[in-house]
Amino acid sequence: VAQKDTFLAFAMVSLMLHFHWTWVGVLTTEGHKGLQFLSDVRTEMDRNRVCVAFVKIVSSITVSYFSAMQKHDILTADTSSVNVVVIYYDTDSLNDVSYNIVQNLMTWKVWMTNSQWQPVLDGRNFILDSFHGVLVFSHHFQEISGFKNYVQEATPFKYPEDTYLFLYWYKNFHCSFSESDCALENCIPNASLAWLPPNHFDTAMNDRSYNIYNGVYAVAHALHAMLFAEEQRPSMRNRQMKMFSPWQLNPFLKNTQFSNSAGDQVNLNDRRKLDSEYDILNFWNFPEGLRLKVKVGTFSSHAPHGQKMTLSEDMIEWSTGVTEIPLSVCSQSCSPGFRKSPQEGKAACCFDCTPCANSEITNETDMEQCVKCLGHQYANTQRNQCLHKIVTFLAYEDPLGKALAGTALSLTALTAAVLGLFVKHQDTAIVKANNRTLSYILLISLLSCFLCSLLFIGQPNTATCILQQTTFGLAFTVAVSTVLAKTITVVLAFKITAPGKRMRRLLVSGKPNFIIPICSLIQLTLCGFWMGTNPPYIDTDAHAEHGHIIIVCNKGSLTAFYCVLGYLGSLALLSFTVAFLARNLPDTFNEAKFLTFSMLVFCSVWVTFLPVYHSSKGKVMVAMEVFSILASAAGLLGCIFVPKCYIILLRPERNSLTGIKNNILSVRKKPSYH
Known part of the structure; x- marks a missing residue:
């Protein structure tokens, strides 16, 4: 009659999931029912990702022996980390397991068990009771009307043939035996089982009593059906007494189905039993050994x-x-x-928490993998949310943009002032001696260099991306080729000691000035090839700065870019070499030395630029290129023109024919050491 525990494992695992218990131990009996429950509960726990912390299978003989020795611990040190333990009881003999647990005062555990569990009823230490708060899964049943009154009215005097009541009365109601017939006497008057506390005798129906009640009625219904079937046979019409064997009742028991007095369906056929329902009971402990089971929930499959x-x-x-x-x-x-990282050699519930990498998040607890943010998003500091990146560029509003733009405009104004100064004093000796035409070309090209740096600041577009590189390449090519022309002119003027008519015509006609258009035409060809094959274009850099998408100009063809830069570097190196060879020529205004130093500064800036440029990203890369343009152009302006402005403005006496003659005489009087 007793219902099978088909859904007991499912019900217990449902409670584990409700309280998020994922590390649970299992203690069960040795036997068919215990092993079947173990298989069921492990399957349900695995299916719901609840880990089995340990499994203990004990037999009644083993438990009884070790309980007697009082030295064996069923729950050992390897189980101490588990706070929830499932105990499956099969027989009453396994109360020894309860005894072992009580002896070890395991009061911090949460015990989950089935209805076969029986508490230890003889203790009074309710504070240290290991089973205070145990959760019991009991099959649901309705209260049978009149059962409690029947139990309360049962006495050995009303049922003298019940030896259990006879002995129970003697033990609990201070009775004595008469010497004549061993009858009970001197008992407490009008004693009743209802007087006893629940830990001694509970008059409420439990599932065992309920199953016995249904079993008795099932046998009665089966006998009635068997007798009725026999009554219908012709042989019974003779009214002869017939004896029945117990096996003859089995077919009728299997087909017995009825409603008991509580309205519950009773069915002894396993295939037609209804789904299981459980009451979840909580075991409460009170002083003086009083105990109470309180219904705290239900489970219905x-x-x-x-x-x-x-x-x-x-x-x-x-x-x-x-x-x-x-x-x-x-x-x-x-x-x-964070994400879960499994611990090697341990259960799936044992893991370490590893922070998500950059641009990866987890927005839920216990996620096994981090999710990568999209290209236009980034992970916040807590790595639990993807935020949209801010689109930015080297703007004029940025402090760096303001500084670079202000520097460029200041140097542009300074260059324009120098050009104006040279135009104003174009007929003076120093302007004429330094090749007035080449000086004008150099100053105008430097103006273009300073102004082209402004193309790198502000929001890029297709036009500015193309103009940045072409203007930069052509302007600096004109400037460096002009320096080269000035240097060659100085060398030809002072190295030729006795020039003939052909050399004189070469210098007077200004043929060295043709170096400028020839060099510029070569650079223009390189730029045209660059723009025709793979020109610069607008690009975005989502990785240079955290939380930002930087709009930059992609160089397009890096090969073409380095060809333009390499050609410019070759011109600068050639100019530096020629100027270095002519640094000790005895010219009036030390022009060769100034040209040498200016090209040294120019080459130093761009040699330093290359490694720094490749190691920087985003706005810093753009700012580095702008800084290199301004620094190299400022080096040319300062080294070549500042000494001349000094003479024009502060030493005008040297800016005349008399001053030049005096300077020449002083140079000639200097002893020569080479």
């Missing part, structure tokens, strides 16, 4: 998903010393921003 279990958490009394819902996990949950 045929209820809709998500509604199978109802629970009143505020009514649950947990184990001694526990005031909140206890935790039973192998590892604490990984909060958002």
Whole structure:
């Protein structure tokens, strides 16, 4: 008659999931039912990602022996980290397991068990009771009307043939035996089982009593059906007494189905039994050995998903010393921003929490993998949310943009002032001596160099991306080729000691000035090839700065870019070499030395630029290129023109024919050491 525990494992695992218990131990009996329950509960726990912390299978003989020795611990040191333990009881003999647990005062555990569990009833130490707060899954049944009154009215005087009542009365109601017939005498008057506390005798019906009640009625219904069937046979019409064998009742028992007095359907056929329903009982402990089972929830296997279990958490009394819902996990949950990393050789519930990498997040607890943010997003500091990146560029509003733009405009104004100064004093000796035409070309090209740096600041577009590189390449080519022309002119003027008519015509006609258009035409050809094959274009850099998408100009063809830069570097190196060879020529205004130093500064800037440029990203890369343009152009302006402006403005006496003659005489009087 007893219902099978088909859904007991499912019900227990549902309670584990409700309280997020993922690290649970299992203690069961040795036997068919115990092993079947172990298989069922492990399957359900694996399916719901609840880990089995340990499994202990004990037999009644072993437990009884070790309980007698009082030295064996069923729950050993390897189980101490588990706060929730499932105990499956099969027979009454396994109360020895309860005894062992009580002896070890395991008061911090949460015990989950089935209805076969029976508490240790002889103790009074309710504070240290290991089973205070145990959760019991009992088959649901309706209260049988009149059962409690029947039990309360039962006495050995009313049922003298019941030897159990006879001995129970003697033990609990201070009775004595008469010497003549061993009858009970001197008992407490009008004694009743209802007077006894629940830990001695509980008059309420439990599932065992319910099953016995249904079993008795099932046998009665089966006998009635068997007798009725026999009554219908012709042989019974003779009214002869017939004896029945017990096996003849089995077919009728299997087909017996009826409603008991509580309205519950009773069916002894396993294939037609209804789905299981469980009451979840909480075991409360009180002083003086009083104990109480309180219904705190129900489980119904045929209820809709998500509604199978109802629970009143505020009514649950947990184990001694526990005031909140206890935790039973192998590892604490990984909060958002972390992912689970399995611990080698351990269960899946045991893991480490590893922070997500850059641009990866987890927005839920206990995620196994981090999710990568999209290209236009980035992970916040907590790594639990992807945020949209801010689109930016080297703008005029930025402090760096303001500084570079201000420097460029200042140098442009300074260059324009120098050009104006040279135009104003174009007929003076120093302007004429330094090749007035080439000086004008150099100053105008430097103006273009300073102004082209402004193309790198502000929001890029297709036009500015193309103009940045072409203007930069052509302007600096004109400037460097002009320096080369000035240097060659100085060398030809002072190295030729006795020039003939052909050399004189070459210098007077200004043929060295043709170096400028020839060099510029070569650079223009390189730029045209660059723009025709793979020109610069607008690009975005989402990785240079955290949380920003930087709009930059992509060079397009890096090969073409380095060809333009390499050609410019070759011109600069050639100019530096020629100027270096002519640095000691005895010209009036030390022009060769100034040209040498200017090209040294120019080459130093761009040699330093290359490694720094490749190691920087985003706006810093653009700012580095702008800085190199301004620094190299400022080096040319300062080294070549500042000394001349000094003479024009502060030493006008040297800017005349008399001053030049005096300077020449002083140079000739200097002793020569080479």
